[in-house]
Amino acid sequence: MIFLFLFLSLFQVSHQENLASQVSAVFDLENFTAESNINHLNLNDLIADSVLVKEINGKTLFSYNADKQKEIASLTKLMSAYIGYLIYPNDKNFIFTPEAIAQEGNVGYFYVGEKISRDDILKAGLVASSNDAIYLLAQEYGLDKFVNLMNEKAKEWKMLKTNFVDPTGLGKNISTSLDLYLMLVKIYSQAPEIFDITRLGKIIVNGKILWTTNLLLDKYRSIIVGAKTGYKGSAGENLALILKFNKSPFLSVIILDSKDRWQDAEKIIKALKYYYGE
Numbered sequence: 001m002i003f004l005f006l007f008l009s010l011f012q013v014s015h016q017e018n019l020a021s022q023v024s025a026v027f028d029l030e031n032f033t034a035e036s037n038i039n040h041l042n043l044n045d046l047i048a049d050s051v052l053v054k055e056i057n058g059k060t061l062f063s064y065n066a067d068k069q070k071e072i073a074s075l076t077k078l079m080s081a082y083i084g085y086l087i088y089p090n091d092k093n094f095i096f097t098p099e100a101i102a103q104e105g106n107v108g109y110f111y112v113g114e115k116i117s118r119d120d121i122l123k124a125g126l127v128a129s130s131n132d133a134i135y136l137l138a139q140e141y142g143l144d145k146f147v148n149l150m151n152e153k154a155k156e157w158k159m160l161k162t163n164f165v166d167p168t169g170l171g172k173n174i175s176t177s178l179d180l181y182l183m184l185v186k187i188y189s190q191a192p193e194i195f196d197i198t199r200l201g202k203i204i205v206n207g208k209i210l211w212t213t214n215l216l217l218d219k220y221r222s223i224i225v226g227a228k229t230g231y232k233g234s235a236g237e238n239l240a241l242i243l244k245f246n247k248s249p250f251l252s253v254i255i256l257d258s259k260d261r262w263q264d265a266e267k268i269i270k271a272l273k274y275y276y277g278e
Contacts, residue, residue, distance in 0.1 A: 041271045048258035049236070052177035053268055056185055056242070056250040061275070062268070066177040069161050070256040073230035074129045075180065075238050076169035079150050081122050081194055082187050084137040087149070092118040094136050103131040104170055108210050116206065123203045126194065128210035129229065131168040138167035154179070157186050169230055177254040180240055184252050188226065188242060195226025195242060215262055216241075220269060225250065229261070237261040243269070248276040 041053060041062040050070050053062040096114045107130040110116070116124075116133065124133035138146035143166075150164040159179035165171040175183075187194050201218065202211045213229045223243050230238035236257035243251045251272065258264050272278075 041268070041275055043267060043271055046255075046258075046264045046267060047260050048255045048264050050177045050254070050256035051264070051268075052181055052252070052254045053272070054181055054252050055248075056188075056252055058249050061251075061272070063177075066254075067161070069174045069176055070238075071232060071235035072169065072173050072175045072180065072256065073232040073235040073238055074169040075175075075228055075230040075240050076164060076167065076173045077125045077129060077134050077230075078187060078194065078228050078240065079153065079164065079183060080134050080138060080146075080167040081126050081197075082191055083146065083149050083153065084118065084122065084134075085191055085194060087141060088118045088137075090117075090119055094118070094121060094140055096132065096136055097139060100132050100136040100139060103135045103168060105129075105131050108132065108205055108208055110206075114206065120203075120205045122194070123197055123200065124205055124210055126197045126228065127200050127203050127212050129213045130210070131170060134168050143167070154183070157182050159183060169232065169235075172234075177256055180254045180256075181252050184226075184240060184242060184254075188250075192226075198226045198228055199224060216265055216269075223269070239265055241265065243272065245273065245276050245278045247278060248272065 043062050046064065050065040050068050051062060052066040054060045094116050096110050096112055096116065098112050101110060101112050107128045108124055110132050121133045121137050124130040125137065146167060147164050150167065154162040154164065159175065159182050162175040162179045164173045166173065200212065202209055214227050217224060223245055225242040225244050227241045236259065239255040239261040241253040243253060253265065253268055255261050255264050
């Protein structure tokens with residue numbers, strides 16, 4: 001009887017070790033957190049359909065539908081800007097084409113034949129969310145090839161539920177809050193200049209003033225490390241933020257498909273301020 005008991009105990013331990021090994025092969029257990037165990041912030045009345053608040057390379061503070069695929073609209077431009085930053089030198093100049101000017105919106109009042117630098121394209125796309133500028137950035141390389149680079153980078157970064165069909169976000173580009181967190185971390189670690197641009201309240205391109213789309217910037221400039229907005233009727237209001245309080249690590253906030261992203265963001269910022277004792 002004692003021998004049987006010892007045999008069963010050893011079998012159970014071995015079975016548990018094998019199961020743990022199998023689970024580890026599927027998930028990165030160091031970074032994986034069950035959604036039912038991550039409500040460190042008291043956020044019960046957000047409007048968005050998908051939210052993720054997470055310390056960068058740290059614990060998840062709040063998650064709601066973070067793995068749900070949503071249209072991301074102009075949050076797309078973060079990836080487009082990053083690819084453009086990699087493949088073009090900073091002294092590269094572009095000439096606006098009829099196809100670029102035909103893109104929805106008229107941010108910057110650009111015209112066919114107008115010259116623009118790579119850096120001004122990045123500023124126009126990230127600060128004022130110009131579709132014309134970002135389309136031109138991709139068109140110069142070859143639109144399909146550029147979008148392929150975006151998808152290849154998403155795959156490399158393990159953004160497994162993300163798919164880009166265009167560089168501006170006017171098309172049906174889809175992702176999740178979790179995937180976008182991965183994108184923010186990678187871009188910030190490899191090209192922080194991208195997020196430095198997003199902290200500009202206004203820019204001047206070819207003598208024209210373009211204003212930021214981020215209405216939180218003036219009020220929370222001291223804690224906003226970087227940000228990008230996105231909006232489309234089918235996508236709702238989107239917002240991606242990197243924040244840093246005095247006593248906090250770097251934080252990422254992803255808000256997708258909200259009816260009032262500014263209200264959601266302010267609730268999250270206030271909760272984070274209380275959580276870190278600011």
